[in-house]
Amino acid sequence: MSVDKKILEELAHISLEGERGNYEIEPFYTKYPELDRNDGYQAQKLRLDMQLSEGQRRVGFKLGGTSLAKRKQVALELTSGAYIPPDAPTVGQLMDYMRLEEDAELVLSEYIHPKLEAELAFVLDRELFGPNVHAPDVMMATAYVTPAFEIIDSRFRDFKMGGKADAIIDNVSSRGFKLGRVRKSPFDVDMTGMGVRTSFNGAFTGYSAAGAVMGHPARAVASLCRTMYEQWNAGLPAGSIILTGAICPSHVLTRGDRVISDFEGLGSIWVNVV
């Protein structure tokens, strides 16, 4: 551990305050270029503990950087010199207050500069723990998969995440999510070839398939499980909701948008932005 815990605590606090107060914060890596991935996860744990101590509940996890399209987008647009290794997606925590109910609208003023991603969500019916968890273990432990929207809202100015730790400290931009209505066993859908298309205000903007997520989204959940084990000696509790990462590149939201994503064999999910 290269960095004083006090500094990590301070950065976690700044990120959390940005989220609560709905304002942009300055990047960390310019001031602390030495921060690495492990520092990032330690700070993220401190951030989670702050939230838990206030009575908030963790309901699941999210993965970032799991799709080729998203990695290309991050590399092109979002980061300042951050390297996202293809085999190590980043992990964030989902809290109870982040969930939008099925008929809820997305109120733009409650966010800083939100973007939306269409993803496949897993809900576990038993715990996954340890270094020896792989895709088939995930399949066996999954109650159902369902379409999901994730709302990402980096606290960093202009969504610019730099260095190896900034995004991780900032809970990987996690801010909201919504789940679809159709639930199926992962054995009853095509986890690779399931087509997914997204339309904004009636015009298609995203064309992809579930296999965009690491070739098979269950691999992403296994990777999440191993990351939580390595970083925190923790597992994925039964009941966890896991967002496996954007299938298509993320999309900026503006007032009046109506977004719909169709998942082959798994129904549709929609949201109105007000």
Added chain:
Amino acid sequence: MTMTMEEIQEQGRLHYQSIQAAVPVTPPSHLYPKMDEEDAYAIAGEVVRRYLEDGYTVAGKKIGLTSSAMRRLGGIYEPDYGVIFNECCYANEGEVPAAGFVQPAVEAELGFRLKADLTGREITPEDVLRATEYVVPCLELVDVRQRLDVPRKVFDSIADNASFGAFVVGDTPVRPYAIDFGLVGYVYEHNNRQAEVSCGAAVLDHPVKAVAWLANRFREIGQPLRAGEFILSGSAIAMETAAAGDNFRCRYGRLGEVSVNFV
């Protein structure tokens, strides 16, 4: 029409020679900057005439530039089309000599086998489905015959028979109403690494809409699409260039997979 018949015939001859000898040709728009779409299709017509003279038989048509990804790559906004030949069709998992191509690349799309003519009034996507015997996944082996060291325009691609090189046809067909082709997922791999992922809607919002577009183009010029024609409806992914030793594979969800090896 801005080019003379002699110029068009000469360009047709040069392009066909390029196809047969696998040597690059200069994009005609470089020589005839004012050339228009009509000139381009006339040159392609000359190319097709020469294929037929050499004993090739028409399999059907291909639609190009249907995906927003491909149009972005080409900086253009309209689909185009070319003619495809039975003698250029390979079976699934086939081996294809790269030396037969100038600059090969691979696209993934759906093929439609028609069982009825598409004639009469404005053709709708529903008309296309009614006239379709089956749909099958395909790889198209595109060949860019024209030099890349000078700018290429969409008319150049049209003149080059829409860059048609060859195609690989999948094994298992489906009936037209069995699946929503707009939601077929495409997982496209180059040498066993994922290169791109897409779905059917990337093709003009729906592959059936692309075939309807083509049917209307040919209906308007009095040469409607006929029963028995095989239509390559356009790629849902941006093409990857190919070389000897390369393997390409696309998995099309419930439609199965198609692969090709360049040797």
